[in-house]
Amino acid sequence: MSRFLLEIGCEEIPDWMIVPALNHLRGAVQGLFDEQLAGARVERTEATPRRLALFARDLIARQPDTVELVLGPPKSAGAGAAAGFAKKNGVTVADLETETTPKGEYFALRKKREGREAVQVLAEALPKLVLSIPWPKTMYWTSRNGSRFIRPIRWIVALLEDSVVKFEIEGVASGRHTHGHRLAGAGPIEVTIDDYEQQLAGHGVYLGAAARRERIEQGMAKLLDGSGHRIEPDAALLETLVYLTENPTPILGTFSADYLRLPREVLSTVMRHHQRYFSVEDANGKLAPQFIAVMNTGADPDGLVRSGNERVLRARFNDAQFFWQGDLKRPLESRLEDLKNVTFQAQLGSYYDKTKRVAALVESLGGGAEAARAALLAKCDLTTSMVKELTELQGVMGGLYAREQGEPENVWRAVYEHYKPLSMDDSIPSTKAGQFVALADKLDTLRACFGAGLIPSGSKDPFALRRAAQGVVKILVEGGTGVQVEETGELGEFLLDRVKYYFREVRGFAYDEVNAVLAAGWGNLPDVLRRLEAVRAVRPTADFEPLAASFKRIRNILKQAGVEKRGEVDEALFDNDAERALFAEMNAVTGAVHTPGVTYPAALASIASLRPHVDHFFDQVLVNTADERIRANRLTLLCNLLTEFSTIADFSEIVTEKAESGTHSS
Amino acid sequence: MSKPYSFQRMIFRLKQYWDERGCIIQEPYDVEVGAGTMCPETFLRVLGPDPYRVAYVQPSRRPADGRYGENPNRLYKHQQLQVILKPAPEDVIAQYLGSLEAIGIDLSKHDIKFEEDNWESPTLGAWGVGWQVMLDGLEITQFTYFQQCGGVDLDVAPAEITYGLERLAAFLQGVESVYEIEWTEGFSYADVRLRDEQQFSVYNFDVAEIGTLWKMFELHEGECQRLLAGWAKSEDKDRYPVLAAYDHVLKCSHLFNLLDSRGAISVTERVAVIARVRKLAVGTAQLWLKQQTKETAA
Numbered sequence: 001m002s003r004f005l006l007e008i009g010c011e012e013i014p015d016w017m018i019v020p021a022l023n024h025l026r027g028a029v030q031g032l033f034d035e036q037l038a039g040a041r042v043e044r045t046e047a048t049p050r051r052l053a054l055f056a057r058d059l060i061a062r063q064p065d066t067v068e069l070v071l072g073p074p075k076s077a078g079a080g081a082a083a084g085f086a087k088k089n090g091v092t093v094a095d096l097e098t099e100t101t102p103k104g105e106y107f108a109l110r111k112k113r114e115g116r117e118a119v120q121v122l123a124e125a126l127p128k129l130v131l132s133i134p135w136p137k138t139m140y141w142t143s144r145n146g147s148r149f150i151r152p153i154r155w156i157v158a159l160l161e162d163s164v165v166k167f168e169i170e171g172v173a174s175g176r177h178t179h180g181h182r183l184a185g186a187g188p189i190e191v192t193i194d195d196y197e198q199q200l201a202g203h204g205v206y207l208g209a210a211a212r213r214e215r216i217e218q219g220m221a222k223l224l225d226g227s228g229h230r231i232e233p234d235a236a237l238l239e240t241l242v243y244l245t246e247n248p249t250p251i252l253g254t255f256s257a258d259y260l261r262l263p264r265e266v267l268s269t270v271m272r273h274h275q276r277y278f279s280v281e282d283a284n285g286k287l288a289p290q291f292i293a294v295m296n297t298g299a300d301p302d303g304l305v306r307s308g309n310e311r312v313l314r315a316r317f318n319d320a321q322f323f324w325q326g327d328l329k330r331p332l333e334s335r336l337e338d339l340k341n342v343t344f345q346a347q348l349g350s351y352y353d354k355t356k357r358v359a360a361l362v363e364s365l366g367g368g369a370e371a372a373r374a375a376l377l378a379k380c381d382l383t384t385s386m387v388k389e390l391t392e393l394q395g396v397m398g399g400l401y402a403r404e405q406g407e408p409e410n411v412w413r414a415v416y417e418h419y420k421p422l423s424m425d426d427s428i429p430s431t432k433a434g435q436f437v438a439l440a441d442k443l444d445t446l447r448a449c450f451g452a453g454l455i456p457s458g459s460k461d462p463f464a465l466r467r468a469a470q471g472v473v474k475i476l477v478e479g480g481t482g483v484q485v486e487e488t489g490e491l492g493e494f495l496l497d498r499v500k501y502y503f504r505e506v507r508g509f510a511y512d513e514v515n516a517v518l519a520a521g522w523g524n525l526p527d528v529l530r531r532l533e534a535v536r537a538v539r540p541t542a543d544f545e546p547l548a549a550s551f552k553r554i555r556n557i558l559k560q561a562g563v564e565k566r567g568e569v570d571e572a573l574f575d576n577d578a579e580r581a582l583f584a585e586m587n588a589v590t591g592a593v594h595t596p597g598v599t600y601p602a603a604l605a606s607i608a609s610l611r612p613h614v615d616h617f618f619d620q621v622l623v624n625t626a627d628e629r630i631r632a633n634r635l636t637l638l639c640n641l642l643t644e645f646s647t648i649a650d651f652s653e654i655v656t657e658k659a660e661s662g663t664h665s666s
Numbered sequence: 667m668s669k670p671y672s673f674q675r676m677i678f679r680l681k682q683y684w685d686e687r688g689c690i691i692q693e694p695y696d697v698e699v700g701a702g703t704m705c706p707e708t709f710l711r712v713l714g715p716d717p718y719r720v721a722y723v724q725p726s727r728r729p730a731d732g733r734y735g736e737n738p739n740r741l742y743k744h745q746q747l748q749v750i751l752k753p754a755p756e757d758v759i760a761q762y763l764g765s766l767e768a769i770g771i772d773l774s775k776h777d778i779k780f781e782e783d784n785w786e787s788p789t790l791g792a793w794g795v796g797w798q799v800m801l802d803g804l805e806i807t808q809f810t811y812f813q814q815c816g817g818v819d820l821d822v823a824p825a826e827i828t829y830g831l832e833r834l835a836a837f838l839q840g841v842e843s844v845y846e847i848e849w850t851e852g853f854s855y856a857d858v859r860l861r862d863e864q865q866f867s868v869y870n871f872d873v874a875e876i877g878t879l880w881k882m883f884e885l886h887e888g889e890c891q892r893l894l895a896g897w898a899k900s901e902d903k904d905r906y907p908v909l910a911a912y913d914h915v916l917k918c919s920h921l922f923n924l925l926d927s928r929g930a931i932s933v934t935e936r937v938a939v940i941a942r943v944r945k946l947a948v949g950t951a952q953l954w955l956k957q958q959t960k961e962t963a964a
Binding site: 011012049139140141143144151154245275277293296297300301304308311312318341346 | 804823
């Protein structure tokens with residue numbers, strides 16, 4: 001059993017593409033093993049911006065030999081046929097055997113297939129396999145017809161224990177030489193499987209992502225040790241830096257406290273998004289005039305890296321200060337006209353048009369004056385210098401400018417938060433006015449895009465409509481707007497999908513509970529939530545699932561009989577106590593369910609109490625009786641029962657163990 | 667530490683470095699361009715299979731980036747050093763890093779990162795993939811492997827290295843404003859260029875006559891179209907003035923930028939005007955390619 005090491009040396013791969021590529025490589029190599037070198041397994045994969053590395057073990061040296069039996073003509077066909085068969089297979093008649101089959105005796109040949117050396121199997125498969133890694137955007141680097149990869153491949157290490165697995169990709173031959181950090185130990189460096197990782201470490205490369213993450217985290221902790229300060233956590237930034245460096249080393253820089261007069265949002269965005277620095281807070285949670293940059297080198301002996309980064313940040317902050325002061329010279333509202341020159345979407349007009357639509361929508365949804373004012377201001381920051389430079393601050397800047405210019409808190413906060421929620425984990429706007437603006441903005445985008453036929457399909461969603469719809473759902477459920485969903489058609493279905501997703505994935509309801517409750521109506525989403533909670537509470541009680549099974553049975557009976565409408569039940573046609581008892585109980589439960597102030601759990605408990613009466617009914621009564629009138633009356637009774645008690649949830653959607661029997665109707 | 671290079675010595679040193687690596691050292695192209703990429707030395711030379719290596723300083727004009735000389739880091743016209751290596755040598759990045767050492771940057775004391783930054787120019791029908799090179803957190807270079815130019819897939823992928831010379835000089839000299847850069851002893855960047863920035867910002871933003879700019883745009887567009895249309899019937903294709911047609915493309919591109927900074931191009935017009943320039947650029951690139959490869963079929 002042998003070990004195998006593969007390293008693809010590459011020019012700097014974009015950080016965010018590395019992990020998916022590595023996962024693909026792992027899967028593809030394991031697939032190759034399973035098919036050709038059974039028993040081998042990929043043990044570990046690692047990557048830096050300049051290398052994808054894979055460690056495997058338990059490779060057999062050689063595939064086992066196999067024997068294939070090739071049947072020839074029947075023996076009865078005679079010597080001529082045998083000679084032909086032998087010739088075709090490149091053997092002599094003496095090599096043939098006789099194989100007895102149920103159909104008689106046949107000439108046969110046992111063809112021995114020799115297993116191939118693992119080294120050969122790998123050498124043949126690897127070039128194609130490496131080039132099959134799917135990248136978001138590939139390039140060629142030798143010629144137009146050359147191989148495509150994310151960036152030029154510059155070296156390849158491929159070792160099966162001590163032997164090189166020999167192959168070539170775009171003129172680069174595999175071997176036993178790697179390269180170290182660009183500046184701290186370039187190479188080439190001869191390696192073995194045993195010393196590969198140590199050799200890299202000795203040449204300025206921490207191969208493991210975990211090791212680099214730890215270096216960054218521990219280094220930052222050490223820099224702030226004893227100061228009472230801490231970094232503002234940013235998991236995405238940390239991950240970026242882990243895959244942007246081979247030798248990450250954090251350094252602490254400072255900036256003039258004068259800049260702290262700028263909004264924290266601006267400072268933090270410049271540091272984190274634009275310079276990839278961690279921002280630092282003091283013990284009171286206020287922004288400190290410090291930052292942590294992560295270098296891709298081991299040390300900053302003369303402090304040059306630190307002063308260089310400080311200088312860059314100063315220039316950035318100066319720009320921001322210039323933008324902040326310049327933008328404030330104009331009232332936000334005066335920028336509304338300028339929005340005529342900012343395209344929302346080619347087919348859907350400008351942001352001015354959108355603003356007008358959103359403001360009208362806020363009004364028609366009952367958002368009130370503050371929300372309407374916020375809707376008017378919401379997009380005005382798009383023409384500010386700050387947002388042109390720091391686009392991720394759109395909305396936030398508008399809110400901050402509105403605050404500076406004296407808009408009331410409900411207005412500026414609504415502008416500030418109107419892009420929320422940015423994801424399912426993000427919170428919705430904190431004020432009602434903000435919820436109205438956010439809701440109307442997203443609904444408008446959805447309606448406009450669907451109206452223009454710009455409907456997401458599969459993974460293609462260029463206008464982020466799923467996120468918009470998700471935001472609509474989250475705001476409607478968790479906010480206090482009281483707005484009902486009235487969308488129909490394709491957009492209605494699209495929203496319904498997001499509603500289901502929300503209740504299942506975000507709120508953790510079972511899919512059948514969600515289906516049952518939504519089948520009873522979903523225009524009022526906070527009400528959907530209350531009904532779902534009631535169903536979840538009642539579900540474990542003894543009567544609930546059996547009753548649900550009975551409801552399913554009733555639905556099937558009605559479907560077969562073609563009964564859809566409720567009607568008057570004629571008590572005179574009852575000929576059985578079970579019928580009478582069910583009817584009486586139904587009326588009692590109807591009364592209980594409709595008592596003012598009754599809660600959903602209480603109503604569901606009452607409905608569940610019908611179970612013995614329903615069971616008794618089915619035990620004692622044959623619905624499909626010969627007498628047409630009695631039969632119709634019984635169907636009406638069941639129909640009334642089903643419709644009356646399906647307003648909280650359609651119980652027949654609940655999946656029960658008994659459900660199967662319910663489909664075979666009586 | 668020895669005194670850092672002046673602006674012009676830094677440029678001499680870089681030119682010398684690339685001269686030593688077999689590059690033609692060209693002078694700036696004398697028609698206004700928004701980036702060194704647009705010069706014929708890049709835009710046309712990257713087309714086709716023939717090897718080429720060239721380096722040149724190119725003043726690049728972006729009217730909308732002007733700040734009346736008041737912003738320490740933004741300029742209407744900045745200088746790029748543009749290097750084209752076609753085909754890209756295997757050690758192209760090491761060569762590039764060597765050029766930084768050559769102008770006095772001791773890389774063992776600095777932090778270099780290559781961060782993804784793909785380049786695309788819709789007006790030129792061109793794109794490539796590459797990085798912005800970050801030196802101690804400062805973007806100093808755009809490094810691109812070209813893939814397409816003028817809508818044509820390139821036969822070989824050249825490396826384009828574009829140095830931002832003002833940034834690099836400010837970094838070397840440790841000054842906070844580009845205007846404080848020492849151009850040469852006794853002369854600052856402001857001495858040489860401040861008036862230029864002030865006056866052209868005024869012209870580009872406030873004074874340029876929109877009607878006149880449109881007229882000029884249309885004249886250049888018309889002349890370019892006339893030349894493109896004349897190719898098919900030309901009997902002297904070897905000497906057909908494709909290069910002259912390309913000058914008119916550059917004029918159109920610059921006039922478009924001027925109109926844009928003047929706020930004269932509405933949203934709806936914008937896409938359409940870009941498409942007009944692109945059509946000229948793509949047409950010229952295709953003729954150039956035909957001319958170089960002696961492919962005479964129209």
